[in-house]
């Protein structure tokens with residue numbers, strides 16, 4: 001590994017350029033529903049990878065549905081998945097993944113970037129436009145090394161990671177089957193730690209329907225969907241605490257039109273988390289079982305939309321071997337790479353569930369993501385690009401053994 005380090009010197013001194021590139025991309029709003037903004041980010045990002053010899057393709061989003069405010073299940077509008085690849089005949093392939101979207105809608109007030117001390121504040125600076133810059137510079141360094149011809153890359157940039165990758169996870173699962181290692185550029189923690197095991201997650205929308213009526217003239221003809229939803233919520237809440245590591249969070253509720261109308265519609269959204277596949281099955285069975293067995297009131301119907309969309313990501317087998325390889329590369333660079341389990345999820349969950357050994361926090365170090373305090377640590381840009389490039393070189397040069405697929 002020591003002599004591989006000599007090939008990393010082209011990354012020295014790039015901090016300012018990487019910070020500037022991140023700033024330029026972060027100033028383009030790309031909240032998940034802002035398809036124009038996502039297309040503009042793609043138009044800025046893709047040519048800089050094509051310049052490294054990658055072929056770009058735009059893949060349409062997979063069909064997915066959502067529930068609209070009227071309680072109807074309708075098609076979900078999402079941006080495409082952008083795929084870049086090189087050396088299609090290479091015997092070993094690395095899948096690199098990032099997302100172009102952020103959690104900040106176009107009308108959010110957090111639309112500026114500023115460097116304060118060692119922190120680059122801005123929407124997506126850590127999650128993950130800074131990560132995409134790290135990925136690109138690592139690739140630039142790798143592609144100029146003597147090992148470049150040994151392996152090929154597939155890169156996926158999706159447009160809907162922040163809302164659960166409902167229209168992109170089939171594409172991730174497809175390429176996960178064709179590759180040998182997954183590297184995802186979500187941010188690491190400020191101390192450099194990576195996310196190890198990840199929880200699984202599911203989102204359920206309950207469409208509770210009753211019968212509308214005037215609250216004064218014909219109250220008894222009405223069937224109140226809000227009351228039905230209250231019974232449902234109480235039943236769901238009884239599941240919390242029944243099984244360790246399983247949580248069910250009632251996130252939003254919307255129902256009713258006016259105080260003098262018996263509400264005929266109420267929408268309840270639930271987010272669930274568990275640590276193992278059997279946790280997720282327990283949650284799913286129990287949530288669906290409630291709908292079949294409970295009575296929410298006469299003439300009240302409850303329909304479920306959604307389910308588990310992020311399978312659990314245990315840190316074991318090939319994934320753990322890959323973590324160990326990243327740690328040993330970190331040691332070569334005087335970086336102490338640790339990892340800890342998290343309740344958060346990302347595309348790494350879906351890649352690992354498809355059998356691909358995956359480390360998913362190879363981006364910049366940063367904190368307060370998904371808030372207006374988000375920042376990326378300036379000094380982590382070059383350091384993390386070196387880490388990724390060394391992992392790529394280690395695999396390509398045979399210094400790191402390719403981990404077994406799960």
Ligand SMILES: [Zn+2]
Pocket residue numbers: 099127128161186187346
């Ligand atoms: Zn992210």
